[in-house]
Amino acid sequence: MMEDHKVKVVVTQSDCPHYAVGDEIYFTGACIDTTKSAKLCMVALNAIYPFAYAARRGGSVKPTPVQCPDCAECVKFQVMLDE
Structure with a gap:
């Protein structure tokens, strides 16, 4: 069985009323x-x-922002291991 x-996912930029910079999921x-988490919409979860x-699952996660695909309200997230 895999470990x-x-x-942890952190909001690094937000033009969306649902997220503020620094929100964590x-x-x-x-x-x-x-x-412990801020709310998470379905569109952001998809991203x-x-x-x-x-x-x-233990894969490598590079420090690259992940952007929500909702073009009208840009939100960028950083995905990382929660140490």
Whole structure:
């Protein structure tokens, strides 16, 4: 069985009313830790999912911003392991 790593996603830029710079979203295994996390919309989840999944499974996550595909309200996220 593969080890699950904890993952943190941080908002680094936001023109969206749902996010502020510095908001954090935490994943523990396959689930969002709702006790520690900012809200997460479905469109943003679609953007960060492949990177959060790779980090969770131990893959390399380079420090590259991930942008939400909602063009009208740009949000950029940074996906990293939660140490």
